[in-house]
Amino acid sequence: MKAVGVIVEYNPFHNGHAYHLQAAKESAQADVVIAVMSGNFLQRGEPALVSKWYRTKMALLNGVDIVLELPYQFAVQKAETFANGAVAILEAIGCHSLCFGSESGDISSFIQTVDYLDRHKDRFDENIKMNIKKGVSFPKALSLSFESLSSNENLVSLDKPNNILGFHYVKALKHQKSPIIPLTVKRKSADYHDEHFADETIASATSIRKAIFAAEENNSSIEQYIPDATNRLLREYLDVYGNFHEWENYWSYLRYSLLHCSPEELREIYEVEEGIEHRLIAAALDTSSFKKFMEKVKTKRYTWTRLQRICVHILTNTKKEEMISTIEKDAYLRLLGMTKSGKEYLNKYKAQFTLPFISKLSSYKEKDIFLDIRASRVYSFGLGNQTMDKLLKQEYNQPPIYIQ
CATH class of the missing domain: 3.40.50 (Rossmann fold)
Structure with a gap:
């Protein structure tokens, strides 16, 4: 079968x-x-x-x-x-x-994009770091870095959410040396x-x-x-x-988690980095809903999606060490x-x-x-x-x- x-x-x-x-x-x-x-x-x-x-x-x-x-x-x-x-x-x-x-709908463009970026990995990664230092989010840095690599090859656009996921699927297949054949619709x-x-x-x-x-x-x-x-x-x-x-159902639990923890304890949670814990605590003190909390916390660098993931990890009390060891x-x-x-x-x-x-x-x-x-x-x-x-x-x- x-x-x-x-x-x-x-x-x-x-x-x-x-x-x-x-x-x-x-x-x-x-x-x-x-x-x-x-x-x-x-x-x-x-x-x-x-x-x-x-x-x-x-x-x-x-x-x-x-x-x-x-x-x-x-x-x-x-x-x-x-x-x-x-x-x-x-x-x-x-x-x-x-x-x-x-x-995109074109699987060959995904394969060629993965191959192309593997060949230009050092330059691509350096461009990503440079763009992140300018204060943009990782997805935006990825897109800008990709645009900076001019090419006449048949490459897929990496500024669309499903294209980005598809790119990572094809990349994972290649890097894991998987025999699975990629297809796209x-x-x-x-x-x-x-x-x-x-x-x-x-x-x-x-x-x-x-x-x-x-x-x-x-x-x-x-x-x-x-x-x-x-x-x-x-x-x-x-x-x-x-x-x-929906997130509002969990706001009281998240707010409790944020306000009963010290900044040092929050820093142990997976993806809580760069001092964001102080911003999270301050926003939790001053807002009555999850939506208003997110609007206060969001920055150019921290996208809504990244912040929501951080909030899930806080809610589930998932520590950095615990997550990293499990992924491995x-x-x-x-x-x-x-x-x-x-x-x-x-x-x-x-x-x-x-x-x-x-x-x-x-x-x-x-x-x-x-x-x-x-x-x-x-x-x-x-x-x-x-x-x-x-x-x-x-x-x-x-x-x-x-x-x-």
């Missing part, structure tokens, strides 16, 4: 994701689709709208055959680390190819950061989330942009847990769900997997997966007291979801 891998968040699963899955399966001529999906906290430093279990159901009901969790140490990270972890997992489970969405209609609907059936996850929080319990404004299964599961989540997850270890294959075809694939190839395979949490040493467990515990705080316990226990009690 041939497997194509996808790296996803599905926050939530929408029609654009369904298009990507269909195109991935067709272009790879694959029998099964394997998704590596971020857990309850995402790459941009946000709590997922609904839990990883509900997002797994969305995936399995819409074309994915196996869902594996991308561990916290890779999920809440800059693009390079995020890509390295996800690619290692897809290779370990035996994927033949990796298909990602991009603004051009994003359809909506841009990654679009906050407004601009098409009849395709919208970004950002615009869908914005509409959900604006409409609260009424999902009628988004129905044309999401599959029926997603719509049903979103309504069910509200019925079961009472609300969706081998990952694992934590199964969140499968279809009948996915189960057949697992039964056929499980003995060949090159990383530990986890289908029951009790079968794996808790200390080796504790970052994920702790993140799930903290994620449950975003619910009311009556439903928090239900989600808290699910991390231990929920077996992999099976959709026949």
